[in-house]
Amino acid sequence: MRAMVLEEMAPVAEGSTPLAARERPVPRPGPGEVLIRVAACGVCHTELDEIEGRTPPPRLPVIPGHQVVGRVEAIGPGVQASRVGDRVGVAWIHSACGRCDFCRAGEENLCDEFRATGRDVDGGYAEFAKAPEAYVAPIPDNLGDVEAAPLLCAGAVGYRSLRLAGIEDGQGLGLTGFGASGHLVLQLVRHRFPGTKVCVFARSEGERDFARELGAAWAGDTSDPCPESLHAVIDTTPAWTTVVKALGNLRKGGRLVINAIRKEDRDRDALATIDYARDLWLEKEIKSVANVTMRDVREFLRIAGEIPLRPHVQEYPLADANRALVELKRGGIRGGKVLTMA
Incomplete structure (x- = not known):
């Protein structure tokens, strides 16, 4: 063969x-x-x-x-x-x-x-x-x-990430990174949770345009603040900076789900910028996806x-x-x- x-x-x-x-x-x-x-x-x-x-x-x-x-x-x-x-x-x-x-x-x-x-x-x-x-x-x-x-893979692990995010219809969801998994999760959310606004964070304008075409309520750069606080964010990037940004976009009690098999060392210093009172306090959660x-x-x-x-x-x-x-x-x-x- x-x-x-x-x-x-x-x-x-x-x-x-x-x-x-x-x-x-x-x-x-x-x-x-x-x-x-x-x-x-x-x-x-x-x-x-x-x-x-x-x-x-x-x-x-x-x-x-x-x-x-x-x-x-x-x-x-x-x-x-x-x-x-x-x-x-x-x-x-x-x-x-x-x-x-x-x-x-x-x-x-x-x-x-x-x-x-x-x-x-x-x-x-x-x-x-x-x-x-x-x-x-x-x-x-x-x-x-x-x-x-x-x-x-992109679909199944995206589905698991969405389950772990625990959102309900009408709650705000963020997607950081908009590749194969993100574009499937967005379509799934629009079908299962029609009242949920999905905000997408992506580096390239092409990815942001693609997200809007598929029905994202808002799309910005990974460094942009979200116009509203989110109940959950699913992060599919290999970067640490996006983790810090996602925590800042979560509402009280919100959950960050990291759907990545690894995080790179190149921006590990970003973790030192986490402010406990601003980014983690008030019962925010971080949960990883494994397989x-x-x-x-x-x-x-x-x-x-x-x-x-x-x-x-x-x-x-x-x-x-x-x-x-x-x-x-x-x-x-x-x-x-x-x-x-x-």
């Missing part, structure tokens, strides 16, 4: 080719696993972190990609519900132990044995991928392969099909994965980027 493979850590920069095109054997599904013929795979900022070594895979080589959509090609021993031909998706969560307190509570995202698709095991930048049957999700019939791919659960993935896909939610996507053939990664790092994207295998 064709695959784009990470063989060593490398910077993602203009003209770079951090992934190598390789022919790899088609994987064979083991007990409880399904083999998926991949149709599309989303491209995520987390892949940049893996390739550049900020969240490195435990072994190399590895095939990246954790927003995988395709059809079941074969099933392994013990598979119970999946059938050949089923259209399914695989998200960031590849597996967990299933036995610990977190797993038994439905919080397998916090399991010590959490394994990530495309980092701890081979992912979807390939023509075939395998996954445990318990960690694949059905794709609604009214969503195409390409438009479903970003829902499996996703299968509940998040399945619920969000179902809701996305009911709306139906239409992601904005840019398509690339599998062979152009390096170009997609470079353009993702460059920024200024509208929606998500998706690799196709045809």
Whole structure:
């Protein structure tokens, strides 16, 4: 099978080719696993972190990609519900132990044995991928392969962030950063909480214009004060400065939800500017998002099909994965980027 493979850590920069095109054997599904013929795979900022070594895979080589959509090609021993031909998706969560307190509570995202698709095991930048049957999700019939791919990470983790934000209809919500996840959360909020005003904080004017097109009540720079105090803010950026700004835009008792796998060191000094009385007092909260659960993935896909939610996507053939990664790092994207295998 064709695959784009990470063989060593490398910077993602203009003209770079951090992934190598390789022919790899088609994987064979083991007990409880399904083999998926991949149709599309989303491209995520987390892949940049893996390739550049900020969240490195435990072994190399590895095939990246954790927003995988395709059809079941074969099933392994013990598979119970999946059938050949089923259209399914695989998200960031590849597996967990299933036995610990977190797993038994439905919080397998916090399991010590959490394994990530495309980092701890081979992912979807390939023509075939395998996954445990318990960690694949059905794709609604009214969503195409390409438009479903970003829902499996950008959408699912955005949905989890929104759940953790705990807003009610009519309350104010801020979105800091407006990439693949932010544009899906905004559409979801407009459907589920029609009385909620969404304020977007983004660095580029293009992202702010995009937010207004999708129905944001207000859009400004990440350094701008919001015209009204917010009940919650979801921050998807790798910066610390935005954390400080978000705290200043929260009302009393408000909650900041940080939906990021890492925060960079470059502006860590911004934390020293936090004033307790101004920014944290009066029962404001900071909560982080760690991975996703299968509940998040399945619920969000179902809701996305009911709306139906239409992601904005840019398509690339599998062979152009390096170009997609470079353009993702460059920024200024509208929606998500998706690799196709045809």
